[in-house]
Amino acid sequence: MTPRAEFWRYVFCPAAAGTLVLVVALVVVWRRLGRSPETWPVLGRVFVPASLAAFGGEHLVSAHGLSKMVPTWMPVPLFWAYFVGIALLSAAVSIVSTRLIRVAAALLGTMFFIFVLTLHIPRVVENPADRFAWAVATRDLTFGLGGWTLWATLAPENQQMWSARVLSACRTVAALVFVFYGVEHVLHPGFVPGVPLERAIGPWVPAAVVWGYAIGVILIASGVLMVLNVRAREAATWLGVALTVTLPVIYVPMLFVAASTSEGVEAVNYIFDSLLFAGSVFLLAGGMGAPGRPLSKKPVQVQRLHSV
Numbered sequence: 001m002t003p004r005a006e007f008w009r010y011v012f013c014p015a016a017a018g019t020l021v022l023v024v025a026l027v028v029v030w031r032r033l034g035r036s037p038e039t040w041p042v043l044g045r046v047f048v049p050a051s052l053a054a055f056g057g058e059h060l061v062s063a064h065g066l067s068k069m070v071p072t073w074m075p076v077p078l079f080w081a082y083f084v085g086i087a088l089l090s091a092a093v094s095i096v097s098t099r100l101i102r103v104a105a106a107l108l109g110t111m112f113f114i115f116v117l118t119l120h121i122p123r124v125v126e127n128p129a130d131r132f133a134w135a136v137a138t139r140d141l142t143f144g145l146g147g148w149t150l151w152a153t154l155a156p157e158n159q160q161m162w163s164a165r166v167l168s169a170c171r172t173v174a175a176l177v178f179v180f181y182g183v184e185h186v187l188h189p190g191f192v193p194g195v196p197l198e199r200a201i202g203p204w205v206p207a208a209v210v211w212g213y214a215i216g217v218i219l220i221a222s223g224v225l226m227v228l229n230v231r232a233r234e235a236a237t238w239l240g241v242a243l244t245v246t247l248p249v250i251y252v253p254m255l256f257v258a259a260s261t262s263e264g265v266e267a268v269n270y271i272f273d274s275l276l277f278a279g280s281v282f283l284l285a286g287g288m289g290a291p292g293r294p295l296s297k298k299p300v301q302v303q304r305l306h307s308v
Contacts, residue, residue: 003261009061011264015255017089018054018212018272025049025096037237041286043244047279048113048146049092052108052122054272056092059085062265071118087111095150102154109147115140131184132198138177139195139277145170146280149287174284178223187217192250194274195244199266204253211250219240226288236285243278247271 001009006025023045025046059066063081070077086106094104120137127133149170155163184196189212192199218239225235249273254267 006261007264010058010261011255011258011268013061014054014057014272015268017057018050018275019266021053021092021096022046022050024276030097037234040237040241041233041282043240044146044150044279044282044284044286045095047244047275048150048188048283049095051272051276051279052088052092052095054268055276056088058265058268059088065179069119071122084111087265102151105147105150105154109144109151110146110227112140112144116144123173127205131196135181135196137185138180139273142174142177142280143276144173146283149283153283168229171229171232171284171288174281175223175226175232178219178226182216182219182221182223185212185219189213192270192274193246194277197270199270199271201250202253202257204257205250211246215242215246226284233285233288234289236249240278240285243274243281247274247278 029042029045033039059081060161063078063085066084067081070080091108094100104250116137120133120140123130124134124137148166152163152166154172172243181194181196185191185193188196189209190200191197192201192213193211193215201211205211222235222239226232251267251271254270255264258264258267
C-alpha cells in the first residue's frame with residue numbers, strides 16, 4: 001500500500017468519521033447550549049459520540065493491527081477488534097440520535113470497565129512503577145464512569161434513588177482520578193495535559209510548561225471540590241472547558257505536523273482521546289446537582305439529574 005493510500009485509510013477515515021459525528025451532534029444539541037455554564041455539560045453528548053465514531057472507524061480500518069492487543073486467552077482476536085469497532089460506532093449513533101441511549105450508555109461503561117480489567121490492570125500489575133500504565137488504566141476507567149453517569153442521569157422516576165447512588169460513586173471515583181492526574185502534571189509539566197500520557201507538549205505551544213502546571217492545578221482543584229461535593233458541577237464544567245481549550249492549541253496541530261502515516265495515526269488518537277476525556281468530564285458534570293448545592297434525595301434536586 002502506498003503512503004498516500006495508507007494516509008487515506010488509517011488517518012483520514014477515522015478522523016473524518018469523528019469530525020462528521022462531531023458536527024452532527026453539535027447541530028442536534030445547539031439549541032440547548034447557551035451562554036450560561038449551566039448548559040455546557042450537554043457538550044458531553046457531542047464530544048463523546050464524536051470520539052467513539054473516530055475510534056470505531058479506526059477499529060474497522062486497522063482491525064488486523066488492533067487484534068494483537070486482544071488478550072491471548074480470548075479466541076478469534078480479529079472478531080473482537082471488529083466487534084469493538086461496531087460497538088463504538090453503534091454507541092455514537094445511539095447517543096446522537098437519543099435512541100436506546102440508556103442501553104448504549106450502560107454497555108459503553110461496561111465495555112470500558114472490561115478494558116480496564118482485561119487489558120490495563122495486567123499491565124499495571126506487571127509494571128507497577130510505570131506511571132503511564134496507571135494513566136491509561138484510569139483514563140479508560142474515567143471513560144466508563146462517563147458512560148455510567150449518562151445511564152444514571154437518564155434514569156426514570158422509579159430508579160432515581162438508585163441512580164443517585166451511582167452518580168455519587170462515579171463523581172467520587174472520577175474526582176480521585178483527576179487529583180492523581182493533576183499531581184502527575186505538577187510533577188511532570190512538560191507532558192501533554194489532560195490524560196498524563198508519554199508524549200511531550202509540542203514545540204508549537206507557547207509556554208508549554210505553564211500549560212502543564214495550569215491544567216494540573218485545575219485538575220487538582222476540580223477533583224477536591226468534587227470529592228467534597230462542593231460546587232461539584234461547576235468544578236467539573238470548568239475542567240471540561242479547560243480540557244477543551246487544549247484541543248485546538250496542543251492536540252489538533254499534531255495532525256498538521258505529522259510527517260508520516262504512523263505519526264498521523266498517533267495524532268488522531270491523541271486528538272480524539274483528549275476529546276473523549278473532555279466529553280466524559282462534561283457527562284460527569286451533567287450528572288451533578290446545581291452549582292453550590294449537593295445532591296440529595298429531595299425531588300427538586302433529583303430533577304436536576306436530567307439537566308445534561
